[in-house]
Amino acid sequence: MGRWLVLGGTRFLSRAVAAAAVARGHEVVCVARGVSGGVPDGTKLLVADRDVPGALEPLRGEPFDAVVDVARMSLPWVRSALHALAVNAAHWTFISTINVYADSTTPDQGVDATLVVPRTDDTPTEDPEAYGPIKVASENAVRDTVGPRALIVRSGLICGPDDGSDRFGYWPNRFARGGHAVVPADPGQPAQLVDVRDLADWIVRSGEEHVVGTFDGSGPRSTLGAVLDEIADSVGAAGLEQVAVAPEALTAAGVQPWSGPRSLPLWLTGSDVGILARNTAPAAAAGLRCRPVAETAGAALEHERALGPDRPRRAGLTPAEESEILAAHLP
C-alpha cells in the first residue's frame, strides 16, 4: 500500500479523498490548518498554514506515492507545493473546476474546449471572477512541473454529505418538508452532478493506477426535471407537490439561479447551461462510477438534518420567500 499526501483533508472533497485512501489501506498524511474540521480516522494531520511562506518545508523532498492538492484559488500554494514535493511524488492530482472553460453555454464540450485566460498574478483575491483564471494558471503550473505524472480533475457540481455550499442539499431538505414546493418550470434544463464519495473514490483509484491527463470530473448528463424527480421520489414527504414556476416569473420575483440567498439551486439561466452539460464520457471510461442521485439525496438529507433544517442557508429560498412566490402562482 502507498503513502499518500492530501493537501487539505479537513472538509468535503479533500476529506473524502483522505477517507477513501485510508479505507483502501494507504498511509495518509493530511496538511491543513485544522480549522475547518478534523481529518478522517486513521489519517495523520500535519498542521500548516499555506499562506505562510515555507509552510510545506517540513515535508520537502519526502517521498509520496500520490499527492492530492485541492488548492481552490491560490497559484502560490500550488507552486510552493510543487516546489517542495514534486521531486519525489510518483503521482500528482490537482483538483480543478469546470469554471476553467471560456464558453459556459454550449453543451457537450470536452476538455479540449477553449479556456479562460490564466491569472498568473500572485496577489491574493476572493473575487469569484478570478476563480477560473487562477485554476487555469494552477493547472499550467502542475503540467509544467509534473505533467507526465499528473491527473487534473475539472470537477463539476460536487454533492452529497458535508457539502458546505447548501446548493444540492436544498432540494432534499425542501422536498422532505412536503407541501407545495416551488421548482423552476424548465425540466429539460441540463443537469449534471457527482457525489463527493464517488469522485473521491475515483481520485484514489486513479492515483493507485497512475491515471494521468485532464478530465471533466462529473456524472452523466441528465436534466433538472429528472434530478428533481429522483430526489422527490427518494426523500420527498407524502403529499409533496412540485409547483413549476416559469423562469421569467422567478426572475421577476427576484429569485436567483444556481446559488446564494433567495435562489433556486441547480437552476441555470440560458447563458450558463453548458456548465452542467459537459462530456464526461472520458472520465467514465477512466473509471469514474456514479451512484444514483437518490443515494446522494439520502446522504445530503442526513447532513442537512444534522446541521438543522431550519438554519439560515447559503442557498435556496426561505419558507417565507417560497410562500410569497406560491401566493402569486397557486390558483
Ligand SMILES: NC(=O)c1ccc[n+]([C@@H]2O[C@H](COP(=O)([O-])OP(=O)(O)OC[C@H]3O[C@@H](n4cnc5c(N)ncnc54)[C@H](OP(=O)(O)O)[C@@H]3O)[C@@H](O)[C@H]2O)c1
Ligand atoms: N464544491 C464544488 O461543487 C466544486 C466544484 C468544482 C470544483 N471544486 C473544487 O474542489 C475542491 C474542494 O476542496 P474541498 O472540498 O476539500 O474544500 P476546500 O474548501 O477547498 O478546502 C480544502 C482544504 O484546504 C484547507 N485549507 C484552507 N485554507 C488553508 C490554509 N491557509 N493552509 C492550509 N490548508 C488550508 C482546508 O483545511 P483548514 O481550513 O482546516 O485549514 C481544507 O481541508 C476545490 O479545489 C474546489 O475548487 C469544488
